[in-house]
Every structure is written in structure tokens, then in C-alpha cells.
Amino acid sequence: MANNKTAREYSEQIKAGVKKKADQNKRQSTILFFIILFSTVLSPVFILLSWGDTYSKYLPAFMTAGAALASYWLQLRKPQERWVIYRGAQREIEFEIDQYTFENDGYADNDGKDKLLADRVSKRALQLHYEWIPFAPKAEEIEKMIKSKKDK
Numbered sequence: 001m002a003n004n005k006t007a008r009e010y011s012e013q014i015k016a017g018v019k020k021k022a023d024q025n026k027r028q029s030t031i032l033f034f035i036i037l038f039s040t041v042l043s044p045v046f047i048l049l050s051w052g053d054t055y056s057k058y059l060p061a062f063m064t065a066g067a068a069l070a071s072y073w074l075q076l077r078k079p080q081e082r083w084v085i086y087r088g089a090q091r092e093i094e095f096e097i098d099q100y101t102f103e104n105d106g107y108a109d110n111d112g113k114d115k116l117l118a119d120r121v122s123k124r125a126l127q128l129h130y131e132w133i134p135f136a137p138k139a140e141e142i143e144k145m146i147k148s149k150k151d152k
Contacts, residue, residue: 002055005123006114007100007113007114007115007117007118008043008100008101009017009098010118010119010121011093011096011097011100011117011118011121012097014093014121014122014125015090015093015094015121018086018089018090018093018122018125019086019090021082021086022083022086022087022089022090024077025080025086026079026087027081028077028079028081029079029083030096032070032071032073032074032079033070033074035066035067035070036067036070036074036151037069038063039063039064039067040064040067040115041065042063043064043067044060046059046062046063052088058149076136076137076141077137078135081135082132082135085128085131085132085135086128086132089124089125089127089128089131092124093121093124094123096117096121097117099112100116101119103148107113116118135139
């Protein structure tokens with residue numbers, strides 16, 4: 001194997017990378033959701049409380065712009081959907097590692113179990129790549145979104 005890693009180490013490394021991406025997308029989705037929620041709820045409150053121009057005009061305007069940007073980013077990048085895909089792949093890799101550890105399924109054969117684990121994890125990582133490709137924004141989609149915003 002590359003860099004003299006064992007199949008287990010290789011699988012753990014792939015699992016850690018997938019987990020990191022899942023965590024990043026979950027965090028991004030959650031933060032953007034809260035930005036949208038708080039901005040849309042608090043903007044009218046700041047407009048009603050006439051504490052001067054800063055709080056009744058500028059702050060609500062920036063909050064609304066922030067909510068619009070966060071909504072746009074959620075629609076464009078779909079981090080919540082990516083999170084589901086990455087977390088599912090992480091769980092499948094963890095399952096393969098458990099099967100390997102306890103010599104279940106095809107891992108009972110000690111001679112080929114390392115190759116089998118590396119093969120299954122590699123195939124799942126490649127499959128994961130093809131699963132999230134449809135969520136990557138295409139230039140045409142971005143142009144349509146920008147055009148629709150300009151037309152409004």
C-alpha cells in the first residue's frame with residue numbers, strides 16, 4: 001500500500017476526511033440557517049424601535065442583506081444535502097471497518113481481508129465523489145440565479 005499504510009490505517013484516514021467534510025457542511029448549514037432566522041425575525045423589531053438611523057435603518061438593511069446572502073448560499077451550495085451524503089458515507093466506511101475488525105462478511109479470510117477492506121473503502125470514496133457532483137453549482141445555474149435577481 002502507499003506509504004506503507006495498513007488497510008485499517010488507510011480506511012481510518014478516508015473516514016476522517018469524510019467526517020471532516022460532513023462536519024464542515026453541517027456547521028455551514030446550521031450557521032447560515034441561524035443567520036437567516038435571526039435576521040428575518042429581528043429586522044422588523046429594529047425598524048419598530050426608533051433608536052436613530054443606525055438601529056432603525058442601517059442595521060435592518062444589513063441584516064436583510066445578510067439573510068438574502070445566506071439564503072442564496074444555501075440554495076447554491078446545498079450544504080445540508082452534502083452533509084447527509086458525507087455522513088452516510090462516513091457511516092458506511094465505519095461499518096466496513098467494524099466488519100473488518102470482527103472478521104464478518106467477507107473478512108473472515110485473513111489472507112484477503114486487507115485488500116477487501118481497501119477495495120471497498122476506495123470504491124465508496126469514489127462513489128461519494130460521484131454522489132456530490134450534482135450538488136456543485138454549474139455556471140448556467142449561477143447565471144440564471146443572477147439574471148432572475150436582476151429581473152426582479
